Amino acid sequence: MRTLPVQGLQDFIHTFGLDSGPRVLLLVPHSPSSPLLQHSPIQGSVPGPCQRVKPPRTSSLAFQLPKYFTTDLLRLSSALESFLNVYMKSRDQAIDTQFHHLSISGLPTQPNTVVRNLGLLVDSDICFDAHIRSITRTAFYHLRNIAKLRKMLSLRDAEKLIHAFITTRLDYCNALLSGCPSGSLNKLQLVQNAAARVLTNTKKFDHITPVLSSLHWLPVKSRIDYKILLLTYKALNGLAPDYLNNLLTTYNPPRLLRSQGAGYLLVPRVERSTAGCRAFSYRAPQLWNVRVSGSLSIFKSRLKTHLFSLA
Known part of the structure; x- marks a missing residue:
C-alpha cells in the first residue's frame, strides 16, 4: 500500500466505480462483482461464487492497472504485488480463502495479514493489534534507555526526551484507535x-493518576477523544478536508425544540456495533457534547480542561 503521485491515476480508478480516497489507496469490496476479481487475466484457484461470474465487456482493474503504469513507463514494484483482505471474523472469514494464490496480470500476489501504510500497521480485522504491539515494544525500548540516563x-x-520518543508514538494516528x-x-x-x-521517579506501586494530573497528561483514551x-x-469550521466535513450531518429536529440550533450532530445508525461504531461518522457526533465557542486555541484549552474533569 503506497501513495503514487501519478497524474490522472484517480480518474482512471474512478472509471471502475471505486474510490481511492484523498491518497491513492485502493479500497475494493470483495464480492463476486468486484472489479478486482472480474475478467480472466486474474489467474489461479478462486473457488466459490467467483467462478460463476460472467466476464464483463471491459477488463478488470487488476488487468488494466499494470497496463496503465506501462503507458507511463512505470512498473508495479514488488512492494505493490500484495494486498490486504479486510474481513469480519464473525462472517467473512470463509471468503478470505478465495484470495489465496492469485496472479494479477502475471504478477504473483499473496494476501497479507498486516500491511504498513504511512507508518501505521493495518491488520485484516482492523483491530490494530499489530500496531499497538509495535508501539509498546518500541516505546519500552526507548523508555529503558531514558531510565538509564534519568x-x-x-x-x-x-520530559523533552519522553515527549520525543514516547508521547509522539502514542499520539500518532491515535484517532484510528477510537472505539478499540x-x-x-x-x-x-x-x-x-x-x-x-520514569520522569517523576515514582515507585512501582504508587497510585499513578495523581502523577498524570500533576504532569497535565491526559490518559490515552482521553487523548484519542481529544483528537476526534x-x-x-x-471539519465544522472549514479547517479540515472536505471529505471529513461530508461525514458529519447537523441535527435538525422535525419540530421546534430547545436543541434546535444548539450545534448537535446527527448520530447515524450503524449495522455493526463493533466495526460501525468506530467510524468517524459515528464517533464524532457521539462525542460532540462540548459547547465551546471561540477560536481554535480557546477550544483546545477548554476541551482539555473538560476531558481532565472526566478522566
Missing part, C-alpha cells in the same frame, strides 16, 4: 504510566 537529566530535559477494546488501549496506557514513573473532537471542530 539521574543525569533535569526534569525539563527528561479497553484491553488494547490499556497496553498503551501502561506505556504512558511507565513514562510518568479536535478534528470535528476543524
